Amino acid sequence: MTVQDRLLLGQTLSFIDDPFDVPVSAAVQYIRDGAVLLRGHLIADVDEAVTLKKAHPNADITDYGDALILPGFIDAHVHYPQTAIIASWGKQLIDWLNTYTFPEEIRFSDHDYATVIANRYLDLVTAHGTTTVVSYCTSHPESVDAFFTAASARNMRVVAGKTCMDRNAPDALMDTAQSAYDDSKRLLEKWHERGRASYAITPRFSPTSTPDQLTALGALWAEHPDCLMQTHISEQKAELDWVAKLFPDARDYLDTYERFGLLGQRGLYGHAIHLTARESDRLREMGAALIHCPTSNTFIGSGLFDMAARKSQGHIVGLATDTGGGSSFSMLRTMAAAYEIGQLNGTALHPAQLLWLASAGNARTLHMGNKIGKLQNGFEADLVVLDLASTPAIAQRSGHADDIWQAVFPTIMMGDDRAVMAVWINGQSISLENPNRV
Missing domain, CATH: 2.30.40.10 (Urease, subunit C, domain 1)
Known part of the structure; x- marks a missing residue:
């Protein structure tokens, strides 16, 4: 025909x-x-x-x-399970997780609830002109299946993965090193490169994963190097202190990933505000992507990411809403917030730079610059x-x-x-x- x-x-x-x-x-x-x-x-x-x-x-x-x-706009870091708690009042990162995020994510063991939120989320972002998203799911495989299924029905290009946590979280959200590996591998084999879906290996961040779990996920990434890996790094200063206590032998926050095989060219590292010089140099050497989440960084009081400085240093940088720590589903609003933060850092980003970040720039971070x-x-x-x-x-x-x-x-x-x-x-x-x- x-x-x-x-x-x-x-x-x-x-x-x-x-x-x-x-x-x-x-x-x-x-x-x-x-x-x-x-x-x-x-x-x-x-x-x-x-x-x-x-x-x-x-x-x-x-x-x-x-x-x-x-x-179409590309959003390089979101948490679709946080759709219902977006714009929740008054908390910073660790309290935000305990007060809002974890109680809501527990609900995603129910496939029907996960399906409702996945469809709601994709409808909301599509209405704002976003055509590709990179999402964390919850620790429940049901949440991953619901998200990929909803995206498939729209023929929408998405990246997502099961969020892995085996400590410092409610029992109802924790998996183990073995189950994180097994679940992620099964979901990867089910969804990766099926239609317009891609799988991302997803440790939430090192404070919620033991060394054993980080080792297991590093091994899985080594077995499937064509997958992306997404996590968080250096979002808030209290988080850095926590990481230092949990990993006393690590050189810095990045080392809690690097030593377990979770630093690589196809890695997406959300926030990356408070990097040391070594961390910055190492991430750049590896060609890993830093994902800037401006509405989130201001909404929960994380700090100011210096876009102009990181780009001038040669970093690959993406842009994201970080729903629901981010306070908008819109990449337009996210570009505006990036501009405002740039002004506070002394650099007015050009409209072309903002639009590039939300399109070709984000495609580059996803290693999809030849597709979208x-x-x-x-x-x-x-x-x-x-x-x-x-x-x-x-x-x-x-x-x-x-x-x-x-x-x-x-x-x-x-x-x-x-x-x-x-x-x-x-x-x-x-x-x-x-x-x-x-």
Whole structure:
């Protein structure tokens, strides 16, 4: 059966290089009157609208006017089981876990409850223009199955894994070194590279895993080096003190992963705010990714990640909501928070740098830079279409814009789901009329 071509018309913006490394003009491919040609689940071409309409006269056309067509947003660090406790008041990391997170995660032994929250979460983020997420599940295999199943029904590219903990957590959430290995291996074999799913080996963080469990998960990663590994590091100073007491022989926090085989190029290390010089150097040498979670870092009082400094040092850096320690499901709000933190650190991030982090930059952290994150021939057709005048406040500012960056920056700073005109996942338009359908 012949696949019907479809042309999406609007302003188009994508990246051909990292705007932290080269001038913005050399990093960006922007077309004022552009078009994206979709063929099945892939992008077939991006060019001037007049050119593609002439070359493909029989293509179905969707005209988004002056809206901006971008690669779908990618969120590199979330906790979907914390959906229901987002925006909970007044705690920092350790108390947050004990007061809010652990009691809620206990509920995910119920597959039906996990299914409800997984669908709710994916509906919420899709409504905000996010088309790929990297999520921690809970220690219950049911939570992993529920999440991957919900994502599969949407043909959505996701990465996720069972969160492993065998100490310093409620009994109802703890596994063992052996069961963490066995469960993770079974889930990995079931879901990894099935459709658009990828598995991530997932020790929550070293305070909740014994050396035996960390050793077991390091061994599993060595057996499956094509998998990602996700964890947390150096989020809050009290956490660093705790790690030092639990691992008195470790050189630093990173060493509690490195000595057990949990430092590698395909590692995703959430937060990474308070790194020592050795840790920073070692993570950079390994090509591991640091994942910046700005709304979380401010909401639970963790500190200020210095994006400009880390990028100038040569680190691979991603951007994430960290739902539900993060206070928003929106990558627009996350970009705005990253900008604000950059200002506090003395560096105003350019709108191109923010959009790159949420698209091609995050794709790079996931080692999927050849599949997602760009409007480019052969890439998977995950797209977000932004209305750059979605509210009166945004419209009055963008109406005075002299270039695309002045036009899009008000949406980055003040936009929400009202700015999301359309979302395409794997070449299919997604209904945004009722995102909270569950």
